Amino acid sequence: MRSRLRTVVLEAGTPAGKLYNIIVFGAILLSVLALMLEPDPFGNTALRQTNVAWIDAIQNICLAVFSVDFFLHLYVSERPKRYFFSFYGLVDFTAVLFFFVPQVRSEILLWVFKFGRILRVFKLLRFVDEARGMGQALRTNARTIAVYLFFVVMLQVVLGYFIFVIESVNPNTQFKTVANGVYWAIVTMTTVGYGDYVPQTSLGRLLASVVMLLGFGIIAIPTGLLTVSGLKDHQSRQAVRPEACVACGRRGHRVDASHCDHCGTSLDVDVAAEL
Structure with a gap:
């Protein structure tokens, strides 16, 4: 049972x-x-x-x-x-x-x-079968993604400091601390753009433009890593077992399948019985 x-x-x-x-x-x-x-x-x-x-x-x-x-x-x-x-x-x-x-x-x-x-x-x-592939892709690229995220965090801190220094020449600056600058860098790089912190100087706006363009690459790089890894995993799962189920004759089972996907008969036991 x-x-x-x-x-x-x-x-x-x-x-x-x-x-x-x-x-x-x-x-x-x-x-x-x-x-x-x-x-x-x-x-x-x-x-x-x-x-x-x-x-x-x-x-x-x-x-x-x-x-x-x-x-x-x-x-x-x-x-x-x-x-x-x-x-x-x-x-x-x-x-x-x-x-x-x-x-x-x-x-x-x-x-x-x-x-x-x-x-x-x-x-x-x-x-969702693809969720398993996504999880496998994350595990495979975990170290690379971790290093990449660390680099992104450091970049946000540097950019936040830059915008703070640049905007400090303006007496009406909204950037009172470096933390305000880091928050702005994160919001700008992710292209969210809340608008609560806005550069007022020409140099600050130039930096904002650069940060916006960097945002596209920040998102694209991990997406490419996961896509390539996902394609490799998908191709590996396309392989099928050569034998047919002795109970119903169904073929084309995945290599990692242990039971027939039609009748539920154990493939490994039946193959052993045939031999």
Whole structure:
């Protein structure tokens, strides 16, 4: 029974697995929708009376689905402890835990749980295959990206100091401290441009133009790194196993697949039996 449940819960390519994933996926969408429409997501007594009954009903249904999903993953996992402390395990756990926020009376815990309730949206990542590729790309380029971000931070500090010095000649300058300059450099380089700090001198405006142009490169470089890494990962996943499933005859399984994506039969066991 555990093997069959594992096929349903973990193998999204099987008919039963697809149905299971559709149910969980639908529950996630309903839960996020209910959270957005709920007038009192954090348990304020004054607003609680205005809650709509159908929103509470949806939340209870989603809680039941998430609870079953979490405990099923624990049950079918070969290493339950490892699953529990994995990213998806913690997301599944918090998706259940933070339903009980309105019952929390401790102010400190309540503020922690207030922000934690939105974590349930990360359950959607499990259904996006590209999310796994993005995660792999980030891990592969982690050191390069870390060095790059460190360089960007240092550049922001230098540019912030420059704009502070340049604008200090203006008696009506808005840049009273270097911190104001660093904030301006970040806002300008990311092309956000709030407009709360504006250079008044000609040299300051020239520097602002340079910072704006630098912003395009700042965004493009990490994007290129992740794109190249993602393409390599995608190409590696295009490889398929040569053998067919002995139960249904389906071919074209991914090289990392352990079960048939049509009927759920174990590919490794069946291949060994054939040999």
